[in-house]
Amino acid sequence: MTTTTEKTRVSLAESLRGAITEEMARDPKVFCLGEDIAVPGGWGGAFTVTLGLEERFPDRMINTPIAELGFFGVGVGAALMGMRPIVDVQYGDFLFLAMDQIVNNAAKMCYMSGGQCKVPLVMRAPVGATGRGSQHAQNMERYFIGVPGLKVVAVSTAYDARGILKAAVRDDNPVLIFEHKLLYGSKGARAESGAIDASSEIPEQDYVLPLDQAAIRREGKDVTIVGWLLTAHLAQQAADRLADEGVAAEVIDARSLSPIDFETIGASVDKTGRLIIVEEGPKTGGVGAEIAAGISERFGDRIRSSIRRVASADVPVPFTPVLENAYIPDVPRITAAALEMVRG
Amino acid sequence: MTTPQPKIDLADHDVGFLQGLYERMVLIREFEEGVKFLFLEGTMPGTIHQCQGQEACAVGVCAALESTDWITSTFRGHGHALAKGLSVDEMLFELFGASTGCAQGKGGSMHMVNMDKGMVPSIAIVAGGVPVAAGMALAFKMQQTSQVAACFFGDGAIAEGAFHEGINMAAIWDVPALFICENNQYGASTHVSKVMRTATIAERLSSYGIDGQRVDGNDVLAVYEAARNAVDACRAGKGPAFLELLTYRRTGHSRRDACHYQPKPERQQWMDHDPITRLGQALTEAGHTTTEELDAVRKRILVSFDESVERAKTQPMPTVADLTTHVLA
Numbered sequence: 075m076t077t078t079t080e081k082t083r084v085s086l087a088e089s090l091r092g093a094i095t096e097e098m099a100r101d102p103k104v105f106c107l108g109e110d111i112a113v114p115g116g117w118g119g120a121f122t123v124t125l126g127l128e129e130r131f132p133d134r135m136i137n138t139p140i141a142e143l144g145f146f147g148v149g150v151g152a153a154l155m156g157m158r159p160i161v162d163v164q165y166g167d168f169l170f171l172a173m174d175q176i177v178n179n180a181a182k183m184c185y186m187s188g189g190q191c192k193v194p195l196v197m198r199a200p201v202g203a204t205g206r207g208s209q210h211a212q213n214m215e216r217y218f219i220g221v222p223g224l225k226v227v228a229v230s231t232a233y234d235a236r237g238i239l240k241a242a243v244r245d246d247n248p249v250l251i252f253e254h255k256l257l258y259g260s261k262g263a264r265a266e267s268g269a270i271d272a273s274s275e276i277p278e279q280d281y282v283l284p285l286d287q288a289a290i291r292r293e294g295k296d297v298t299i300v301g302w303l304l305t306a307h308l309a310q311q312a313a314d315r316l317a318d319e320g321v322a323a324e325v326i327d328a329r330s331l332s333p334i335d336f337e338t339i340g341a342s343v344d345k346t347g348r349l350i351i352v353e354e355g356p357k358t359g360g361v362g363a364e365i366a367a368g369i370s371e372r373f374g375d376r377i378r379s380s381i382r383r384v385a386s387a388d389v390p391v392p393f394t395p396v397l398e399n400a401y402i403p404d405v406p407r408i409t410a411a412a413l414e415m416v417r418g
Numbered sequence: 419m420t421t422p423q424p425k426i427d428l429a430d431h432d433v434g435f436l437q438g439l440y441e442r443m444v445l446i447r448e449f450e451e452g453v454k455f456l457f458l459e460g461t462m463p464g465t466i467h468q469c470q471g472q473e474a475c476a477v478g479v480c481a482a483l484e485s486t487d488w489i490t491s492t493f494r495g496h497g498h499a500l501a502k503g504l505s506v507d508e509m510l511f512e513l514f515g516a517s518t519g520c521a522q523g524k525g526g527s528m529h530m531v532n533m534d535k536g537m538v539p540s541i542a543i544v545a546g547g548v549p550v551a552a553g554m555a556l557a558f559k560m561q562q563t564s565q566v567a568a569c570f571f572g573d574g575a576i577a578e579g580a581f582h583e584g585i586n587m588a589a590i591w592d593v594p595a596l597f598i599c600e601n602n603q604y605g606a607s608t609h610v611s612k613v614m615r616t617a618t619i620a621e622r623l624s625s626y627g628i629d630g631q632r633v634d635g636n637d638v639l640a641v642y643e644a645a646r647n648a649v650d651a652c653r654a655g656k657g658p659a660f661l662e663l664l665t666y667r668r669t670g671h672s673r674r675d676a677c678h679y680q681p682k683p684e685r686q687q688w689m690d691h692d693p694i695t696r697l698g699q700a701l702t703e704a705g706h707t708t709t710e711e712l713d714a715v716r717k718r719i720l721v722s723f724d725e726s727v728e729r730a731k732t733q734p735m736p737t738v739a740d741l742t743t744h745v746l747a
Contacts, residue, residue, distance in 0.1 A: 105560065133560070139590070144549045144583025151553025151567070154538050155488070157560065159553075174580070178543055179550060188522030189744035190533045222745050246747035 085259025181223035237283030294322035347378035478641025516733035549584030555593035574605025635663030
């Protein structure tokens with residue numbers, strides 16, 4: 075089908091950069107705050123997302139000291155006074171430093187003021203194991219999904235990244251966006267080995283995507299496989315293999331982690347009767363546990379086989395490739411779990 | 419420890435202005451004393467952190483602010499709220515947990531707020547408001563307004579990372595933030611000398627390129643003058659300012675603390691330098707008022723407070739349906 079719409083293929087990092095640029099051009103209240111984001115000749119943040127923006131917006135690209143607690147608090151204060159900051163950390167692991175400002179201030183100001191305050195704060199954090207050992211690698215989603223007042227999303231394609239970032243900037247609540255280092259498509263010195271292509275054809279015109287909806291990536295009747303970020307891609311690869319085995323897997327990219335879109339996931343489970351949740355990160359206390367419990371409560375009578383979680387071992391992220399590869403859920407484990415359930 | 423100067427210099431201030439400062443301090447004192455009584459007799463739920471003896475800090479600083487300026491406060495925030503113009507009613511109703519309180523009963527003592535009067539919700543993590551105020555001031559600078567963000571905190575905040583990170587960013591970006599450290603000398607039960615090696619808090623600010631000043635925090639006019647100069651500097655684009663207001667926490671840290679760790683002579687010395695008594699004496703000695711008139715001020719405030727308490731007792735409570743509202747904007 076041909077359309078009159080111009081489309082370009084862009085990487086996830088380029089898509090985020092385009093969305094930030096357009097939002098800053100649209101609204102003078104939008105600005106960026108973070109480490110190494112506005113240094114001429116520098117990196118554009120750790121993964122090139124804000125590369126070159128300081129040339130176009132010299133007054134609205136605020137380069138910070140290495141002080142995550144402080145500049146997340148600065149973001150909260152600016153947001154309370156009507157600005158719309160986009161704050162990022164170089165690695166998601168550093169969110170622990172900013173935890174007080176995110177959880178005690180950003181997420182609670184609206185509630186504890188009886189609805190008087192708004193904190194329209196966008197926070198971006200790269201996660202995922204990528205050969206950097208234990209402290210530049212964790213999947214941090216689990217620590218934030220149970221924080222009332224905070225919206226948590228995970229973007230796994232360039233198309234979604236643009237629409238979700240724009241929606242987050244325009245939302246009046248704090249929104250934490252997780253991105254995966256292997257999906258950016260960063261180039262040059264910031265390129266990642268083992269990267270997965272998450273680029274998309276993107277229309278020129280403006281669009282936003284809902285912050286509370288999962289996306290069905292592939293339809294199938296036999297088993298539902300839910301992933302997000304890297305595991306959304308791994309789930310699709312597993313579905314290809316399962317198709318060769320005669321099993322039709324339905325793949326869902328959870329996208330919205332708080333709130334979790336139980337409607338979409340549940341409708342799929344209603345159809346397949348089987349659910350696998352694929353999570354990068356320790357199995358214990360993960361997002362997968364919350365999805366499993368929520369589906370059990372809502373659709374327990376539709377489940378034909380015990381819900382499975384394909385997740386990482388309960389260990390810190392290891393460095394050496396042989397162990398890191400064993401840590402990250404992979405296609406063979408997802409495929410095997412699905413076959414066991416279907417043929418079980 | 420430096421002792422405060424006993425004599426207050428009234429300079430050539432307008433008598434009405436001076437009487438206003440006096441009344442505002444008495445309002446805070448009687449509010450806190452009344453609230454203490456209500457808690458002890460079990461009328462109110464929750465906990466309280468009070469500011470009797472520190473009234474000159476809140477009143478002196480807020481007198482130097484415009485209504486369009488903003489403040490951040492802490493868990494010990496009743497005085498700041500009253501000084502910024504919140505009403506006794508909206509605060510008492512909040513303390514009673516009523517839906518008519520300033521935060522509809524969802525904030526309580528530690529999160530007093532009124533966004534129409536320039537007060538964001540008080541932040542009960544001791545240094546949590548420092549980077550927030552830096553961000554508020556950054557917003558004013560980016561929006562090119564002439565507003566100032568005044569950030570109240572105590573000596574208990576100065577060892578937290580948020581204090582140093584927030585102050586540093588305010589300094590490097592030259593934002594119009596006024597940081598006010600009410601040094602009441604105790605962080606919970608620990609004396610400030612046990613948590614820092616310098617003689618004053620103010621001198622630490624030189625390491626951030628800020629000229630920190632120590633001021634007698636029980637002299638409301640000294641506080642006002644220092645704050646006015648600092649606010650003027652902020653409005654002139656001369657970056658952040660820092661005041662260390664030396665005062666004393668004569669109440670317990672919270673509601674059931676009997677302060678056994680405070681030496682009696684020290685307590686007595688500070689009781690003798692009460693900020694309200696000192697201003698009252700200066701006003702009577704200058705012939706601006708009489709002790710009878712000052713007594714009348716206090717009585718009028720007490721009558722009005724008691725009327726507020728009676729109203730508070732009949733305010734509507736939130737319903738269970740309100741539990742899940744306001745989570746998101």
